Amino acid sequence: MRGLRLGLVTSLSLVTATGLSAASAQRLRMSGDVAPKRLYQRLLAQLSDSGGPRVDYQVGRxxxxxLGLTxxxxxLGVSDSPMRPEDMAKVKQGVVQIPVVGEAIAIAYNKPGCDLKLSQEQLVLLAMGEITNWERFGCASGxxxxxxxxxxxxxxLALTQSMQLFSTQWTLGVDNIVLWPGRNAVAVRSIAGVAERLTQQEGSMGYLPGSAMQDSLRAAAVQNRKGEFVLPSPAAGAAALNAIALDFNLAGFAPNPVAEGAYPITRLSWLLAYRSGNRESTEAVQAVITFLLSDQAQREAAGYGWIPLRGLILETARAAVAKIAI
Known part of the structure; x- marks a missing residue:
């Protein structure tokens, strides 16, 4: 931890050296879902303790x-899906949309003694209720x-985007809510509820973002387009995210990337800021995003189940901070 703290102080010193020291006096409001709360509160507390701006993270749907930015x-707004251009047009100050971290969607399961590997076809049939017994995967029957x-x-949404490309047998479309057809499908409230139910019920399986995975659960290795069976590790997630071709608004997806070693079900998480009209908060907003994209903050994100950005996508995100203006 001591080394991490020194790295954070160094990062902030660089920010101060670029003329953003006035940012430390600012207090900002940030809104987002509950899922990124633990990561952002941790990092933003470190930023504040090291002399940076204070940020209040407000949890919402x-x-x-x-919606908060609009x-x-x-x-600042945290969003696990990009804003549509027509929604951006409603924000008179304009929007700068910057990817900050990524996340793999794990196929989590509770079946002791089972080392689960799923082909893309098997995952589709499983989710659609066509496969209902563990013996189909070489595990104890049940x-x-x-x-x-x-x-x-x-x-x-991320799962269905991938499923659509996994098999022509997928018929449920792409959406953020699905009426799963299998008689073995069990609906529970929220992703946190899914994690809790999976932990409690032996013989269960479901999908969880990395930030919601529990230590008591295992993740299946899922086949990618190269035919490799890949676990949702930070390295496999980063290989997938770096296959994303970002558009003009830095939105993008890679629902079934072709890159070697890539995990095939991932998504980005974005920070949203005003392009103009930030006034006295401009330097603070820039400082917060610069810090979250720093090497130190990205490394720590992995410890919370998120995928650090690397390579071109990280360079593009860092360059976009300069678009945030007074």
Whole structure:
């Protein structure tokens, strides 16, 4: 921890050297879903303790980051899906949308003694209720309970984006909420509820973003386009994220990347800021995003189940901070 703290202080010293020292006096409002709360509160507390701006993270429903920015209630919004251009057009100050971290959607399961490897075809059939017994995967016989969130979830959106490319047998479309057809499908409230149910119920399986995975659960190795069976590790997630071709608004997806070693179900998480009209908060907003994109903060993100950005996508994100203006 001592080395990490020294790294954070160094990062902040660099910010101060670039003329952003006035940012430390600012207090900012940030809104987002509950999922990124633990990571952002941890990092932002370190930023504040090291002399940076203070940021209050306000937890809301999944779209609260986008809605808060549109309604001008916050200085920064956290969003697990990109803003649509037509929604950006409603924000008179304009929007700068910057990817900050990524996340893998794990196929989590509770089946002691089972080392689960899923082909793309098998995962589709499983989710659609066509495979209902563990013996199909070489594990001890028993029914599979497919646990899923009953409410809208960006994890569901990311999963269905990949499923659509995994097999022509996928017929459920792409959405953030799905009426799973299998008689073994069990709906529970929220992603946190899915994690809790999976932990409690032996023989269950479901999907969880990395930030919601529990130590008592295992993640299946999922086949990628290269035919490799890959676990949702930070390295495999980074290989997938670096395959994303970002558009003009830095939005993008890679629902089934072709890169070697890539985990095939991932998503990005963005920070949203005003392009102009930030006034006296400009330097503080820039300082916060610069810090979150620093090497030190990105390394720590992995410890919370998120995927650090690397390579071109990280360089692009860092360069976009300069678009945030007074």
């Amino acid at each position: 999944p779209a609260s980051g986008r 309604a001008q209630r916050v200085d 029914p599979i309970a497919w646990i899923h969130p009953a409410d809208a979830s960006s994890a569901t």
